[in-house]
Amino acid sequence: MGCILAKKTQSLENGIKVYELYTTIDRTPTVIDEYSPTVLKYRTPHFRASAKVRFPPIWGSEVWQVGWVQVCTDMNFINTYGEYGYASWEIPVLKYKTSLNSTTCISDSDGRSYPWYGATSEVATIEGPTSGYSNLYLRMNDNFHPTITWDIPVSGSTHAKLTNVTRDQSFTVWLLAFNRTTGKKIVLKTIRWRMQLEIAVDPKKPLKERTRLASRVEQHRPEVLKLDENVPDAAFHGPNANEAQMLAWYPKDDANPVMIVPPKHKMKMGN
Structure with missing residues (x-):
């Protein structure tokens, strides 16, 4: 069950009208899969x-x-491995925000269709001249299904040491009309949503009995903003979040982190 957030027609700039806006996060819990002897998997509900x-x-x-x-x-x-340390998936421009770094977000495009989240149901193109109104139906969905090693990521073995998984990510979504010819942008609606979860792990237990969902079953409902926000320039170009993220290992007995998975694209801080 979701929630209809806007049923009535809303007159917007240039005569564009949004007849219905619907947004939700599935009310199902995160599904945990611990059948693999090498990795833990989970799948979150969909936004x-x-x-x-x-x-x-x-x-x-x-x-x-x-x-x-x-x-x-x-x-x-963050994936914690008890007394050994923790592994952290990071996007440096988000992790190290400073007064000198104006980048406060990063594109979550598919990496090909900037600025759009995807190139199928997520966007429609209207080429002029047109003689009548165009009726469009646009939809998107997002969720996460990563794999996490049972052992510390620098070990190469399968001995379970994982003790905790936490994830907390925030997103802003726009329904946008964009003039490819002139560059004009018309924000039709702005939505914020967040995904939070925690999985507790007992590595001493046998496979298929190690994990439990420690966070709330249902996610917070998405928020449709009363005052729309402008789409930032970062949404219109790369890198996207997948290209910019990196995996680092932080051992407890050493202050220096170890790079496990480098970013596919390195961004300059402050750009």
Whole structure:
């Protein structure tokens, strides 16, 4: 069950109308899979958003796109291995925010269709001239299904030492109309959502009996902002979150972290 957030037609700039906006996070719990002797897997509930949009006629040869844009604003993803230390998936520009670093978010595009979250149901293109209204149905969904090694990621063995998994990520999503010809942007709606979870692990127990979901079963409901926010420039270019993230190991007996998985794309801090 979700919630209908806007049923009535809303008149927006340039005659664009949003007939219905729907957003939710599935009320199902995170599913934990501990059948593999080498890795723990889990799958989170889906965030979902959809909207029906009526786009007015385009008299000239302009090209417009309407769709979903998502950025990640915060990320804390830590796998703890008891007395040995912890592994952390990080996006440096989010982790090391300073007064000198103006980057407060990173694109969560598919890496090909900037600024759009995806290239299928997530975006529609209208090429002018058009003689009548265009009726659009746009939808997106997002969830996480990572794998985590039972043993510390620098060991190469399968002896279970994992004791805790925590994840806390925040996102902002826009329903955006974007003029590809002129660069004009019209924000139709702004949504914020967050995914939080914690998995407790007892590595001394046998496989299939080690884990339990320690966080709340249901996620917080997405928030539709009363005052829309502008889409930041970071949403319109790479790298995206997947390209910028890295995995670091922080041993408890050594202050220096070890890079396990480097980012595919290195961003300059402050850019």
